[in-house]
Amino acid sequence: MRLNLRQGHRVRVIPMTYEKRFDGRAFDEMRPIEAKAGIIKRAHGSGWFKIGNTEAYAAVYGPREMFPRFMQNPKKGVLRVHYNMMPFSSAGDRVRPGPSRRSKEISHVTQKALLPVVDLGEFSNAVVDVFIELPQTDAGTRCAGICAASIALADAGIPMKDMVCAISAGRVDDKMLVDLNYEEDSHENGVDIPIAMLHNSKKISLIQMDGELSSDDLKKAVEMVKKACDEIFEVQKQALKKKFEIGN
Amino acid sequence: MYEELRNQVISLLSKQARLDGRKPHEYREIKIETGVSKNAEGSAKVKIGDTEVIAGVKLEVMKPYPDTPDNGSMMVNVELCPMSSPEFETGPPDIFAIELARITDRAIRESKTLDTKKLCITPGEKVWMVVIDVCTLNDAGNLYDAIYLAAMAAMKDAVFPAFDGEKLDYKNKTKEKLPLSRVPVSVTVFKYGDHILVDPMNEEEKAFDARLTVGVLENGNLCSLQKGGDTAVVADDIFRMVDLAKQKSQELRKHL
Amino acid sequence: MGEIQVKDKEVVVPGETLATGMDFLPSYGTYREGDKILASRLGLVTIEGKVIKLVPLSGVYHPKRGDTIIGHVTEILLSGWRIDTNSAYSAVLNMKDATSEFIARGADLTKYFEIGDCMMVKIINVTSQNLVDLTMKGPGLRKLRGGRILSVNANKVPRIIGKQGSMVSMIKQYTNCRILVGQNGIVWIQGEDPAQELLAVQTIKKIEREAHIPGLTDNIKGFLEKNRGPNAPQPQARPQSEGDTNDL
Numbered sequence A: 001m002r003l004n005l006r007q008g009h010r011v012r013v014i015p016m017t018y019e020k021r022f023d024g025r026a027f028d029e030m031r032p033i034e035a036k037a038g039i040i041k042r043a044h045g046s047g048w049f050k051i052g053n054t055e056a057y058a059a060v061y062g063p064r065e066m067f068p069r070f071m072q073n074p075k076k077g078v079l080r081v082h083y084n085m086m087p088f089s090s091a092g093d094r095v096r097p098g099p100s101r102r103s104k105e106i107s108h109v110t111q112k113a114l115l116p117v118v119d120l121g122e123f124s125n126a127v128v129d130v131f132i133e134l135p136q137t138d139a140g141t142r143c144a145g146i147c148a149a150s151i152a153l154a155d156a157g158i159p160m161k162d163m164v165c166a167i168s169a170g171r172v173d174d175k176m177l178v179d180l181n182y183e184e185d186s187h188e189n190g191v192d193i194p195i196a197m198l199h200n201s202k203k204i205s206l207i208q209m210d211g212e213l214s215s216d217d218l219k220k221a222v223e224m225v226k227k228a229c230d231e232i233f234e235v236q237k238q239a240l241k242k243k244f245e246i247g248n
Numbered sequence B: 001m002y003e004e005l006r007n008q009v010i011s012l013l014s015k016q017a018r019l020d021g022r023k024p025h026e027y028r029e030i031k032i033e034t035g036v037s038k039n040a041e042g043s044a045k046v047k048i049g050d051t052e053v054i055a056g057v058k059l060e061v062m063k064p065y066p067d068t069p070d071n072g073s074m075m076v077n078v079e080l081c082p083m084s085s086p087e088f089e090t091g092p093p094d095i096f097a098i099e100l101a102r103i104t105d106r107a108i109r110e111s112k113t114l115d116t117k118k119l120c121i122t123p124g125e126k127v128w129m130v131v132i133d134v135c136t137l138n139d140a141g142n143l144y145d146a147i148y149l150a151a152m153a154a155m156k157d158a159v160f161p162a163f164d165g166e167k168l169d170y171k172n173k174t175k176e177k178l179p180l181s182r183v184p185v186s187v188t189v190f191k192y193g194d195h196i197l198v199d200p201m202n203e204e205e206k207a208f209d210a211r212l213t214v215g216v217l218e219n220g221n222l223c224s225l226q227k228g229g230d231t232a233v234v235a236d237d238i239f240r241m242v243d244l245a246k247q248k249s250q251e252l253r254k255h256l
Numbered sequence C: 001m002g003e004i005q006v007k008d009k010e011v012v013v014p015g016e017t018l019a020t021g022m023d024f025l026p027s028y029g030t031y032r033e034g035d036k037i038l039a040s041r042l043g044l045v046t047i048e049g050k051v052i053k054l055v056p057l058s059g060v061y062h063p064k065r066g067d068t069i070i071g072h073v074t075e076i077l078l079s080g081w082r083i084d085t086n087s088a089y090s091a092v093l094n095m096k097d098a099t100s101e102f103i104a105r106g107a108d109l110t111k112y113f114e115i116g117d118c119m120m121v122k123i124i125n126v127t128s129q130n131l132v133d134l135t136m137k138g139p140g141l142r143k144l145r146g147g148r149i150l151s152v153n154a155n156k157v158p159r160i161i162g163k164q165g166s167m168v169s170m171i172k173q174y175t176n177c178r179i180l181v182g183q184n185g186i187v188w189i190q191g192e193d194p195a196q197e198l199l200a201v202q203t204i205k206k207i208e209r210e211a212h213i214p215g216l217t218d219n220i221k222g223f224l225e226k227n228r229g230p231n232a233p234q235p236q237a238r239p240q241s242e243g244d245t246n247d248l
Helices: A101-114 A141-155 A215-243 B003-013 B095-110 B143-157 B202-206 B235-253 C154-161 C163-175 C194-210 C216-227
Strands: A033-037 A045-051 A054-065 A078-085 A126-136 A164-172 A175-178 A190-198 A204-207 B030-034 B042-048 B051-062 B073-079 B120-122 B126-138 B159-163 B168-177 B185-192 B195-198 B210-216 B222-228 C017-020 C030-033 C036-039 C043-048 C051-056 C068-076 C080-084 C091-094 C118-126 C132-135 C142-144 C148-151 C178-181 C186-190
Touching: A033 A141, A033 A215, A045 A141, A045 A215, A054 A141, A078 A101, A078 A141, A101 A126, A101 A141, A101 A164, A101 A204, A126 A141, A126 B126, A141 A164, A141 A190, A141 A215, A164 A215, A175 A215, A190 A215, B003 B185, B003 B195, B003 B202, B030 B143, B042 B143, B051 B143, B051 B159, B051 B168, B073 B095, B095 B126, B095 B143, B095 B185, B095 B210, B095 B222, B126 B143, B143 B185, B185 B202, B185 B235, B195 B235, B210 B235, C030 C051, C068 C186, C091 C118, C118 C186, C148 C194, C154 C163, C154 C178, C154 C194, C163 C178, C163 C194, C163 C216, C186 C194, C194 C216
Parallel strands: A078 A126, B073 B126, C091 C132
Antiparallel strands: A033 A045, A045 A054, A054 A126, A164 A175, A164 A190, A190 A204, B030 B042, B042 B051, B051 B126, B120 B126, B159 B168, B185 B195, B185 B210, B210 B222, C017 C036, C030 C036, C043 C051, C068 C080, C068 C118, C080 C091, C118 C132, C118 C142, C148 C186, C178 C186
C-alpha cells in the first residue's frame, strides 16, 4: 500500500503483478504518436513530436556564429541543446521558468544523445543550437524531445548519418513494458529506462535508469526499445517527407 | 540603422500598401485554439499569420498579501522562447519580455476583469493565485497582440482544480470557471512618419517611430495604455492611434 | 544483385536506405555501411547510372570562393567593414577591395558604407578557419539602394535563377522589377508598383517552396500569368542594365 500524493488522497492498493496497464495498452505498445516537420517558420529546421499526452517542439538554428567566442571549436561546429518545460506543462505545480538542475542535466544528456549522428566537421567555430520546449507533459519528455530534435536537425539540413529515436522502457511490478506514462513512471515498484538509439546501427546514445532492475530485464528492455525505435523512425520519416509534398 | 526600411514602409503606406500586400489597418488571419495543454487549468494557442504563441493558466493556493487579506491575485509572465526567433536568447527575461508581460498584465488587472474578491478562500489565510504564462513559438511580428489574446483566451478557458481546503488535486478539474466580468482587448498601433498601422510583421517592427498599446473595454472605454518607440508624438497622434485601436478591438474581441 | 530502394527525385531522410548490394556508388549526401547505401542528410535522391547522390533541400548557406552574395554591414572596422553573409561566418570587406578611391588613414568609413547598408559583393577568399574576404570590384557589384530584401533558402537559388538566368528573367519581365539574387539566399527586389513588387516576392517564395516539384517553369509561368492583374503591362524583355545582371 502506498499514498500517492500526486493523486490526491486516494490510496491505491498495488497488486504484486501488473495485469493490465493503467491506460489499457499492451505491454509492448507505445502511446499514439504524431509528428510534424517545419512547423516553426523562423527556425532553420523544426520538429514536433507527440506521444500520448507528452508533446515536444524542437527548433534548430544554425550553423550560426557562436558567442561567447571562447566556446568556439576551431576544428568543428558545436552542438548546443536547451531543454525546457513550459511553466504550465506539468501535471503538478507550476514549473518555475528558467533553468533548473533537472533541465540542465536533460539538456546535457540530450546533446550527448544527438552528437553521434551529426557531422559538424565543416562548421568550424560555428554553433548549431537546438531548442526543445514542452507545452504538455505526461512522462517521457526527454525521449520526446530527442525525437523532435532529430526531426528538426534533419529538417535544418544538418549532415546526419542517421536519425535518433528515443523511448523509455521499464518495469512495473513484475512486467516489462515500453513507453511509461506518468502513472507508471511514478509507480512505487517501477523502473524507468529512457533509451535513445541510432536507427540503423541500433547503437545506444542515451541510457539512464532509476529503480532496481536485473540485468536480464535490462536486456529485455533494450530489445523492446529496438522494436519501438523502428516504429518511431517511420513516423519521423513520414513527417519529414510530408513537409515537402505538393501543397504543403 | 533601418532608415532605408523605414522609408520603404512609409512610401508603401502613402499608397495604402504594405510589404506583404495588406492594407495599413488590416490584421493577418487570426486563429485561436483553446485547451491545447492538458495539464494547465486553462490554455490557448494563438496564431496571427505566422506568429504563434501558447498560453497556460496555473491556479495555486497561497497566503494573501497582508494589505489585501480577502483578495486573490494574478500574475502574467512572458517567456520569449529562443526557439521562436534567432534574436531571442536563453537566460532570464530581458526588458522586452518584461514589458510584454506588464502590458498584458495591466490591461487585465486594471480593467478589474478578474474579480479578485471571488478568489478568496479563507480571508487572511488562503486565496487563489492565477498565474498566466505565455510562451512564444514563432515570432513573425506583433507578439504584443498575440500574447494578449493568448492570455485572455487561456483565462477564459480555465477551470478551478479540486481543492478540499487542505490539498489541491490538479488531476481533478471542476467545472467552475474563473470569475471574469469583462473582456478587455489589447490592440497595438504603430506609427511611421504620418502613417499608422496595426499588426506589423518582423521587418515593419524594426523601423517604427512610435508604438501605442491600448486596452479597450466592451463599452469603448480604455483600461490601459503604453507608449513605446524612440520618438515623441503629438497628442493628436495619440488620439488617432486610440481611435484605430478602438475600432480594431471590436474585430479582435470576436475571436475571444 | 544490388537494388535501389527509393525512387529517383524522392525526398529521403538521414539514415534511410537508398540501395542495397554493391552495384551502386555512394556520392554526395550518402555513405556506404556494409552492403547498404544510406542517406547522410535530408535531400532529394538523384540517380545517375550507378551513382547515387542527394541534392540538399535545406541548410544554411556556406561561403564559397567566387560566389556573388548580398550582405549587409554589421560593424565598421579599422580598415574596412564587417559584412553579414547570411551564414555562420561574417566576412570582411577591406577598404582596398571596396573602392578604387584612395581612402586616407583614419578617414570616416561611414561616408562610404554605414551599418545596415546592403551590398552585392563577391567572395574572394575563404580560409580553412572560415574567415571570409570580399570584394566590391567587379561588374554588378555595388551598394544596393532602396528596394526590399528577401531571405530565401540558399539551396533553392539555382532554381530561382534558372538556366542561364531564365527564371529570374521571366519574373523580371512579368513584374517589371529589378531583381538581384545572391548565392547566399538574399534577394533584392525593386519595383515601381507595390503590387508588382509583391508579386515578385510571392513568385520567388513559390519557387522556394516548390523547387523540387516537376514542371516548375510552367507552374511559375502560370502563376505569373494568373496573378499579374488586368492593368499590368504586358511582359516585355527589359534591356539589361549594368547591375541588373544576375547572371551568376
